Amino acid sequence: MLQFLVRRLLLLIPTLVGISLVAFFVIELPPGDYLTAHVANLAAGGDTIDQEQLEALRRQYGLDRPLVSRYFFWIGKFIRGDMGMSFEWNKPVNELIWERLALTFVISLATLLFTQIIGFIVGVYSATHQYSLFDYIATGLGFIGLGIPDFLIALVIMWYAFSKFGLSLSGLFSQQYQSAPWSWAKVVDMLGHLWLPMIILGTSGTAGMIRTMRANLLDELRKPYVTTARAKGLLERKLLFKYPVRVALNPFVSTIGWALPGLVSGSTIVSVVLSLPTTGPLLLRALMNQDMYLASSFLMMLSILTVIGTLLSDLLLAWVDPRIRMGGD
Numbered sequence: 001m002l003q004f005l006v007r008r009l010l011l012l013i014p015t016l017v018g019i020s021l022v023a024f025f026v027i028e029l030p031p032g033d034y035l036t037a038h039v040a041n042l043a044a045g046g047d048t049i050d051q052e053q054l055e056a057l058r059r060q061y062g063l064d065r066p067l068v069s070r071y072f073f074w075i076g077k078f079i080r081g082d083m084g085m086s087f088e089w090n091k092p093v094n095e096l097i098w099e100r101l102a103l104t105f106v107i108s109l110a111t112l113l114f115t116q117i118i119g120f121i122v123g124v125y126s127a128t129h130q131y132s133l134f135d136y137i138a139t140g141l142g143f144i145g146l147g148i149p150d151f152l153i154a155l156v157i158m159w160y161a162f163s164k165f166g167l168s169l170s171g172l173f174s175q176q177y178q179s180a181p182w183s184w185a186k187v188v189d190m191l192g193h194l195w196l197p198m199i200i201l202g203t204s205g206t207a208g209m210i211r212t213m214r215a216n217l218l219d220e221l222r223k224p225y226v227t228t229a230r231a232k233g234l235l236e237r238k239l240l241f242k243y244p245v246r247v248a249l250n251p252f253v254s255t256i257g258w259a260l261p262g263l264v265s266g267s268t269i270v271s272v273v274l275s276l277p278t279t280g281p282l283l284l285r286a287l288m289n290q291d292m293y294l295a296s297s298f299l300m301m302l303s304i305l306t307v308i309g310t311l312l313s314d315l316l317l318a319w320v321d322p323r324i325r326m327g328g329d
Contacts, residue, residue: 086286122138157196
């Protein structure tokens with residue numbers, strides 16, 4: 001186990017270096033840069049900017065430097081905890097990210113707990129009551145959840161609530177709390193609005209977890225060791241949770257690698273549809289406007305969280321199921 005951990009930690013260094021290169025240079029792939037998009041937007045509005053101002057802005061933003069020089073300038077500051085300045089917002093990237101990070105974390109964590117708890121309970125019950133009415137209902141809902149995009153579910157629910165009850169379900173706060181300072185009343189108001197994005201974002205994930213848990217547990221329940229344990233008189237509940245369920249939990253543990261960056265990124269399209277003040281729409285806007293330091297820092301942060309999450313998943317999987325250990329102790 002120790003050798004496995006050391007090998008994985010050593011692999012993190014070249015992995016993160018490669019990720020930083022991709023995260024930075026992928027922003028440079030489209031033609032032009034932030035100023036090109038800025039000038040185009042000004043021209044569309046009937047405004048112009050002279051060449052001297054353009055060159056001054058290019059020097060101010062550091063866009064007159066060679067591409068490689070800009071990369072080392074950015075990664076050097078990123079390592080020290082400084083993500084640079086956002087071109088569009090004219091604010092430090094750290095400030096922009098942390099403004100929305102807490103709300104994104106709350107929504108994503110609630111969605112993760114909803115997905116894992118419902119997926120586990122329904123998946124286990126559906127597998128142990130195969131071909132029952134509940135199993136058919138859970139299977140049908142699972143296919144619906146996997147087949148319908150989250151943003152479409154959000155649009156349908158918003159349309160129905162507004163057309164039938166005159167309710168606006170967009171946003172995470174009521175009108176009077178959107179600009180208000182944090183208080184207990186504002187927290188309660190946020191929790192009252194949290195259920196909708198939690199259910200919408202968790203629909204497809206819950207459906208997938210139910211199907212995966214059901215399939216894995218059914219496969220384990222048909223194996224000879226379960227039959228042997230039953231023949232020896234082991235109680236069904238003790239048998240179920242001590243052996244088959246533990247093995248079938250592998251997919252739940254392995255998804256931590258995806259869930260950790262999801263706590264930061266959120267779901268961009270659903271956030272746009274529901275007007276949620278999360279980090280996803282901010283990243284989308286940065287990519288569209290080629291806001292180099294903001295977009296690159298976002299991508300780098302999400303990649304680091306993915307790598308860390310994958311490491312945690314591997315360690316937990318090695319603990320839950322020793323068969324997957326690489327090299328052993």
